Amino acid sequence: MPTLREIQTAMLAALRVGPLDLATPYIDAAGRTAPLRLRIYRDNIRENFYRALRLTFPVVHRLVGADYFRQTARSFQNRCPSRSGDLKDAGESFPDYLGELHRNDRFGYLQDVARLEWLIQEASLAADHEPFNWQSLAAVDPSVYESLTITLHPTLRLFESPFPALSIWESNVMETQDLAAIDLAGGADRVAIMRRRSLEFLRLKVGELAFLQSLGAGMSFGVAVDCGQAADALFDATGALQRFVSAAAVVEFSVPEI
């Protein structure tokens, strides 16, 4: 008698990439109908995966159309099968897969739109946090400001693209812009994505992005300022800090132990 492991291994191989005959020796379905019955599961597996990707990447779905999205979802599923019982996890490497498919054509922006949508999902599911407490900062000796470690909002995700990926996304979701009017060569998007009551997008200058990236990597305020100024000589550290605190992008600080 086959073991449970043998049955499951054969059945999943048959259902994922086939042929269905791999599983039919284990199926008691009067022989001729086993493939018909197994195909119900195969169709479910493909449909569930497709729907999960469509939920995570609605703008990519809209941009490429349902037929191409379904076809791409299937080939992606074959290449990168789900490794989680939670289908929200399934699309993590989908942006890279789109990047491979369109490395040498005019649809290279799809990877970055997908990457933006993945970060939006992450931001949507991350923890909430209380706003920054200015009073607690007032109690800190200004001489240690440079060595403060600053915590970003848990939902904050940083995004950078050579394409106007956020403009493309907004034109599809918020209908703020005519997609045809977006110039793909029109410049880069640098964005801080975060969620409080709803999604928020802070467009960033080069120095601001470097500053937030440094803070996110755990560097001190002083080092982050240096990184911001290295990226953009006009980077205004005071203005940036005020902007990110008031936008709740910065939520906490800690004083280094002496």
Place this chain on the structure above:
Amino acid sequence: MRPMPMRSPVESQPTLAPGTGTGAGLGLRAPHHATVVTSWPEAAWFEVHSENYFADGGLAIDTLEKVRSRYPLSLHGVGLSLGSTDPLNRRHLANLKRLCRRLEPALVSEHLAWSSVGGHFANDLLPLPYTEEAVHHVSEHIIQVQDMLERRILIENVASYVAFTASTLTEWEFVSAVADASGCGLLLDLNNVYVTAHNQGFCWREYLAGIPPALVQEFHLAGHEHRESAGESLLIDTHATRVSDAVWDVYAAALRRFGPRPTLIEWDSDVPPFEVLQSEARKADRYRDTAHAHAA
């Protein structure tokens, strides 16, 4: 026969108790979130898919916390892959535990199915062969889950389109053996009983008669569709339509055999207006009342 695993030493939790006359609950899906938390409609309780709320924050979990503040709640998992020969996914289990702590649900349930092997997930509810090996294996996993969650869970029979040549037990013997070995309760999905009975050629009455009443803690009711293909008649568990007349008959028989149990109306695809779900719940309540009147 291999020795059975030990029962899990779990404490009973506050629950939607059998026999209390609680009205039928509704599966809560995203299209109805806004309706529920703005108008607080009449509903006895709600059940949600646990994985949809695996999150540290955000709109969905916030909404569910509001729902939980007004209605009893049941968490129903679809992704734990209890029957897999892989180890249980610890991250998934940790997410479920965190959700249970946050919401303190009245019921927690999963499917008596597998969906992964070798680390790859099908993300569909695949049936198990009904063997002593599978009883032993899935019972061990259920015990691990109950120990982790520190509560008893319910397991649901799934709709099945295939049977396995390796099976040595009937499905009702299998689910009863798993519940007995693990100490879990049964969530008897009556649509799945009917669909599987049709597809595998057994009698659903025999199924109900083979389940010890004390194991059954919840009923599910849902819609299915009929498909003819290659000269074969198959029923597909779609959750996309009203409960069929045939499954209402199964419900009436189940009420007679098991007594009233928390009963859920499930509708997952082509989700209709909330009022349609409420009308299905009221119909379930009438069946319960009729069964109660006949029993009195």
